[in-house]
Amino acid sequence: MSAASNAGDAQGEREWPLFEIFIRPRGGLDHKHVGSLHACDPRMAIEHARDLYTRREEGVSIWAVPSASITASNPAEADALFEPARDKIYRHPTFYDIPPEVKTL
């Protein structure tokens, strides 16, 4: 076995890659992030996710995504990233005063 890559235990064993797990609780709902797990390949990730996150029928569909494939926004830059939406209150319907006698608007 090659000595390259991930952190391992004292014997130099390599750690299985990490997957993020998303579950669709039932038809009609989005997949939702539920946690992560280690697996040596995507198929094992799905099987482990079944055992780990759906022991009580919590889902009807599973997505497993290698954690390293996720690009996340930087919380330190969150203010700058989301600021452009902050002063555009006219995007919300409640911004507009509609006279009470006008109906169904």
Added chain:
Amino acid sequence: MYTQALDVHGDAADPADESERERRFQARVDREDKVEPKDWMPARYRATLIRQISQHAHSEIVGMLPEGNWITRAPSLLRKSILIAKVQDEGGHGAYLYSAAETLGVSRDQLIEQLLSGKAKYSSIFNYPTPTWADVGAIGWLVDGAAIMNQIPLCRCSYGPYARAMVRICREESFHQRQGFDIMMKLCAGTAEQKAMAQGALDRWWWPALMMFGPPDAASTHSTDSQRWKIKRFSNDELRQKFVDFTVPQAKFLGLTVPDPELAWNETLQRHEFGAIDWNEFERVLKGNGPCNRERLEARRRAHDQGRWVREAAMAHAEKQRSRAASCAA
């Protein structure tokens, strides 16, 4: 739960900003905002969480041993199925918690190494033996009951991934406690020998269960920071008192006697008074000299060593499949 693989790049910290950052962090926590993996956090907050979450994970994994001991000897097929489901849940809880800890920048293998080398602690309750079937009932009723008492406030802990793992765990713990109480009810409604067996288990587990809440507030070293950071919401003594007040009526319902001659209801304070806990025993077990400390760690080390070839073979197989797929595509 995200991972160290998602660590923030850049964002170099100016040491002069440190106290200002810490002040803003505390203000967020005070507002009940949740802290998420990539957010800035004080180094001691991170270290405290890694220690607490990994100890908790280790406890779940070692906790599979005393009960697993009874899977082959459960008195019926249904009890066997229930016990297997419970032990499987404990393994699951360990996995949720290791992955919550990994979001703080440690790897699961590092944490497991700390457990196997004896460097990391786990709940000392699991160093007690389970000599009879009634012990399985008492563990569910008392040990899982005390765990729930400790864990429900953790669902509101300031660290998001830990809080979310705890929500899932608490939902499942409720089954554990009830199946334990159900075992106790059946034994207490049975023959005199069965009832005596239930009493014996209560005698063995009562005091260790009270010790699960940790040292008395006056002697607790980690409490202050943890409470300020909203990792811990109630003191050890508050939770212990609540546990006693909840559990004594349950023992009475079963017709069992709590092994504490000083136990009495205080009408004025509307709570139970109870006898002094033997903290020397607690320290002794914590330091590795309980009835089963060596046996538990040996069992974990053996499982880890004997499973090594499986982990390595699975990895080698996955790599072979990947390289074949790559060469087919080329």
